[in-house]
């Protein structure tokens with residue numbers, strides 16, 4: 219197990235800045251998730267940790283030891299790829315044992331008969347055989363040890379790739395979107411499996427994904443990236459409840475956090491023609507904005523739908539209703555206030571409200587949206603940064 223420290227790490231590909239200037243400290247035994255949209259630099263960062271990509275500047279320390287100038291083999295990190303990278307002509311047993319066999323590598327391992335016999339001997343040695351059996355048991359692969367990768371399902375292949383990483387007992391596991399080739403159901407099952415693996419074997423995990431659900435459910439901490447810059451580094455809960463800026467607020471959560479334009483005045487927030495008292499902490503944060511426009515960040519489940527004409531709420535018209543089992547997600551186009559939902563696919567002026575059960579509302583229905591401000595947050599309209 220080992221802590222990881224990144225000190226002003228940057229990566230440039232010619233004129234392209236893939237990683238701007240990253241400082242990050244990951245504790246021993248953490249499950250760090252690097253999260254962000256395609257092209258944000260998360261794979262590049264992981265590859266620099268592994269030594270598969272050089273750093274343009276900065277330092278990487280593993281367990282207090284500087285490693286950025288060391289080759290991958292000297293870093294004690296195991297990499298699990300999206301494509302699994304299993305050897306198709308080797309059994310599951312040999313695939314898992316492979317790193318242990320290669321530890322005792324001799325040049326004549328390449329020779330057809332002698333090399334084959336030598337590898338077999340190592341594979342059958344009590345120490346290696348025991349470790350492979352033990353690893354297979356943890357990953358429920360015992361029955362499959364003598365099969366070939368092509369006869370396994372995607373999830374089973376993924377487990378073999380994990381097994382191959384585990385036998386090395388590395389200080390750090392690096393995983394680049396390991397579940398993205400699996401169907402939705404298997405992905406959910408493997409998510410739990412990797413979390414359990416982390417709990418059982420310990421070790422520091424660094425896991426790259428663009429899937430916020432994976433990040434929220436697996437990570438002890440998440441580094442949310444955009445354009446080579448970390449937008450926020452925190453626990454899933456911190457990132458969900460206290461997003462550092464509007465980008466994080468809109469990236470995390472389904473549906474994303476609603477951002478409604480308003481103005482703070484004497485401990486209240488004015489949203490169009492409606493004035494609502496702010497909780498004390500929010501009123502204090504709002505004061506820092508002075509007379510500037512702010513954005514009220516509020517989650518869909520802190521909003522409630524009422525009959526039209528209700529007091530203390532925002533008037534709007536239902537534009538879409540999605541039934542998702544235990545609840546319905548209702549899109550409401552507000553009539554008097556503006557939103558800051560300007561990313562692709564978002565409709566300006568439209569907010570999302572969750573209603574429990576099967577909502578009978580239909581597009582075109584007039585409603586009043588009530589707001590529970592106890593868990594709301596405020597952002598600066600001009601910078602997008604959360605006001606505290």
Ligand code: ATP
Pocket residue numbers: 231234235236254255256257258259260261262263428
């Ligand atoms: P994805 O989820 O699509 O894999 P990512 O967040 O992992 O994306 P990276 O693969 O790290 O992103 O790429 C970050 C940026 O650096 C991208 O703009 C990419 O085009 C660029 N990049 C990556 N590798 C190279 C390279 N070898 N040469 C030039 N540019 C590169």
